[in-house]
Amino acid sequence: MSLRHSFFAIASLLGALSLTTSLTATECTVTSPDGQLELLISDEGGLHFRLQQAGELLLTDSPLGLDFAHQISVGPSARIAETTRRQHDGSWTQNFGIRRHIVDRWNELHIHLKNDLPDSAMTPPTVGLIARAYDDGVAIRYTVSPPAGSHEFTLESERTEIHFPDDFRCWLGGESTCAEVTYPATTLSAIPVLSGDTRWQGKPYRGVQPLLVETAKGYLLIAETDLSDWAGMFLSGTGKPAVTLTLAERHDGAAAVIGKGARLSPWRALQVAHSAADLVSSDFLTNLAAPSKIRDTRWIQPGISAWDAWWTGENPSLPQFTGLDARGDTRSHKEYIDFAASMGWPYQLVDWFWYENMSSYTRNLLSPLSSPSGDLQRSVPTIDLRALLAHAKRKKVRLWIWAHSHDIRSFGIEKTMAHFEQLGFAGIKVDFIDSESQEAVQWCEELLASAARHHLMVDLHGIFQPVGWARTWPHFLTQEGVLGNEYSKLPGNRCDAQHTITLPFTRGILGPMDFTPGGFINRTAEEFQVTHPAQVIGTRARQLAMTVINSSPLLVLCDSPRNYRDQPGIEFFRDLPTVWDETVVLEAEVGQHLVLARRSGKRWWLAAMNGEQGSSFQLHLDRLDPQVQNWSLKEFADAVPPSPSAAPSSESPSSPQEIIETTRTWNSAQPLPIHLSPAGGYTAILSAR
Template sequence: MKKQIKAICTIIFFLSTCLVYAKDIDISSPHRSISLTVSVDHDVSFRVETGNELLFEVRDVMLDTDKGFFPNRNPQIANIKRNAVNRMIAPEIKEKYAEIAEKYNELIITFKDKSKLQFRVYNDGIAYRFITATDGIITINSEHAEFIFDKASEIIYQQDTNINSDYEAPYIRKKIDELTNQSMGNLPALVKTPSSKNVLFLESNLKNYPCLWLKQGESNLEAHFWNYPKEYRADGNSKNRRSIVSTHDYIAKTDGARDFPWRVFAIGEQDTDLLTNQLVYLLAPECQIKDPSWIKPGWVTFDWWARRGLYGVDFKAGINDQTAKYMIDFAADFGIRYFLFDDGWTYKEDLTRTIDGLNMDEVVKYANSKNVDVMLWVTFDLFDSQMEAALQQFQKWGIKGIKIDFINRSDQEAVDFYWRSAEQCAKYNMVIDYHGAYRPDGLRRVYPNVLTREALIEFEYSGASIKDDPDHHCTLPFIRNVAGPMDYIPGTMNNGTKNGFRMDGNRPMGQGTRAHSMALAVITESPMQMLPDAQSDYYRERECTTFLTQIPVEWDEIVPLKGKVGDYIALARRKGSTWYVAAITDWTPRKMELKLDFLDNDTEYMAEIFKDGANSDIRATDYKREIRKYVKGDMAEINFAPGGGWVAKIFK
């Protein structure tokens, strides 16, 4: 079903032809805060400015194909077209807003070789893409672009050199002039200019084409793409046998007449400006599901760590009917929508059979009686090779969603899998969570049954490393979450201070305080949030669990309050007339005041607050719950412990 489009204010067309000698073409954002100038000479380049400041340049923009370069060298312009759009979009899944304002000015340059470059300039960023009009199939040898920033700028991104990347590298922060030749990383990548302005690399509408990465060239950052695979790992198991060991000498074979992915640059004067950016969603194609009303976001409880940590029960925890029913009872008790069987439920490598001791028909029937839906974990390799048979069996069992893991690639073939799996799962009314996955690219707008995905260091890393720390938590909202929903898995009750943290792969401990871990359920944006701990831990901590599982996963509005990448963040989200306000800090204890001027006038609100306890600096599980009243304009005063947090439900 196409998105509901409201209040189309203006769509203006200007057409100029025969501008063969045009050199510089200017276009600005609707508020005129961002200007873009395209230069057409030996090649096509453009520069982006805010006010009098040059933010960055992109040089030598072209496709290298078996049909030649697009645009040709020394390109000639056939015509120029300009559009202006101002409208409201009602998304199927409300990640940030019930309605999204879409406002941009557009420039489409058609060259004599019939190729086009399309530019859109928004008030919070710019985007460009190629459009070709060649008969038959074309081979894309490479796509070129050189990204020029002030050398004193900093880049924050997942540095990686692995064609079989799991997209779970830590974010590094370096000056661009400190990058060595061939340094590489994937998107999103945030560049902070010397004046502290933010430029976040993203992409959208990634279909039948490999993901964009960044590589440091001889002088500047350059576009990089992984070549099309030729050979895969011959041994191994379903988690790694699709790993690439050799490739062809091209990045894609595709239709010669098509539009290509959008290259997106989100721009923010302040760090908090990034929190509201939705360019990846807006630049994606519209929804292809005729009636998406069956898609249900929600909380998930699952058995991966939980079955290793259950206590106080009279059965042996494991992958069996009794354990599953206990976890389903927990979901029903707290209004949790989904229960997920993670790795281990299949008989060998057959997705249509379960291991002994697990009766899927009986478990799903029991879950249905409790108004709980069941999801299943699968690997990319097994699901891709058994997709139709697996989905038919899942439908017979009554399964409502799947978690697809260990894709660990972003070449053209892997990208095609995302589109095929999203489309096929939609036919069977199943939602999806991708793990071992590259970052969101707009697919969730086309197939909103794609609720969330990984592409980050998330809570599970706490079992084997110190990478998932409060500094990381204070980085994710400004970079990874701007691309789209992320399956971080917030809300652990096993909390550790910096000195008290311990690694345990069977029962991970989260770094930061109890209030910090609960606040992450508001700060980390995802229409599908998962609880990591054993259900018996949540029963023990019923006061926290009740609050946590009532936090919505869809929102009508977001209001950024304060933030600095890597240091701290505070924001408010509204669902109906109820606000949730959350704030976290890194390992630095700090004080913060939040002005509650987003509340309605002449209205008294009640607030349920969870904050750091008096001794949370030495015992991270220490917290305090309090009830108080607020009115518009009041200040919420926060005293953070190291790795601390604060979260409030504010309601009329």
């Protein structure tokens, strides 16, 4: 029995043990274990909730409800009929994240609803609520079962809204179904109201999660997690300090969700943080995701991967293909494999243009199958796939392989996975899903299950933002759903310093991020050009810092061997972990700067990034391990010009590619001073002496 379906049997047992009749009650409450957060759910005047922190309102009365087929609405006339409660105080081990030991403590309230509909109305589905409170957030989800005499229900829309007591500053993306967006600062009332022709920054508007709100007491982040066999959600404004949650429509036009049997909606998660540092270091969303479906994870091996010639935009073997059309061939792929081997990296990625009749990037997962499909069994003449696999094996490097979602769908998921397993690939990068509909979610879950059976790790691109699958399917090592370094080579580049320092506080909170850092042709914003070989904005030390700050168990480094070989800073990538035992945030301000340290074994990796202004920090290393008196530091820092004052210099280094590498000993009783250029960075490897 699946975890999601077995929940209903467990809930029934709990109800038999602790059922509380509350037909006359109009409000019930669930409180966080530390007693600071209080989520109140009421049926007075329609189903709604509000949230309090230490007795002060964080959220005002916010509607709840679902709209089903045949004009059946559950919410406006719903009554709280029965409630049960349970609590949990435990922990679990995370082997593929930013912290190994995860504390999992919560209180939970289950609400059975009775819906008062006119006598002439059809029987509605059975709907309930589950509300859960942690010390760092609360979450609500719907339980839905088909009406009596039926095996399915049709959900057309969701009524959930989130109302704030004031018009706070916030950050929300809004340009793409595949979450490749920036997160500009705005206010709640300025978020566009969704309509057929709504546009934001010149593009069709879809409010891409998460929504980060700076409240009077800190921060509140809105996201969804534990999405399974349901439609993904996006957000839109109301013209007031409130947002409404909207479900993606099915591609078959039959509403948003067609549910067969009892179902759970995703969690509507509200993460609460006193500070930006608390926001980044929280395990709240990870705890809400369903536990792993894979028992034996020994075959799942995180690590660094070389990419191929596409990102840099040129391949001397194929000079006729440049920029977006650049591609690898047998010679260039061997070059990348050899470099990966020399650096001790376990992987190299063979990206698109490797097989015959590859589907174009204008076609997505759910395009009609009658349209032409690529042949995943036949590589193009310029690539000898079996020779590459043999060469990689000799070099003790394993290959990842790219495939278009449309071509996998045409060939068949199970056949595709069996084929790539038989050839000996380590994992598969699947691209151009470009949908958050229920059908797309179902397809992705089927693909992840099949890949697990065939011991293939997975990287999904052209996809919506993370929804908890990294915990549920630990072989799903990373994903896109981010405007990453590939945009540095696209016309109208938006991968600037402001975007990259905002990401850790928005998209980065949700889960692994295949940003593909590591560009070594570094330029200031004024010098930057979209050209080939590809350039990046900001200093080289900043690109190093991204590899630690932007969590990704599969870390794909973007640049080419010729741009890496013998370059200052390249040694930082040798022996760099991609999963961590512990994370400590030292300094943080949303959209301004982030300094954190991550531990692997007995060593720490320290990383700092800032925005468009230079900055300096005094770091207290005793926060990492108070037992260590002296640290050995291997540093990679910006070449910051000296400043006559105590303030950080606003000047850029003589070249953003310049990096200062030093090794020294530092007493932890003394604050460690670090200085960052505008769009700068800093990294260090720390070992106890």
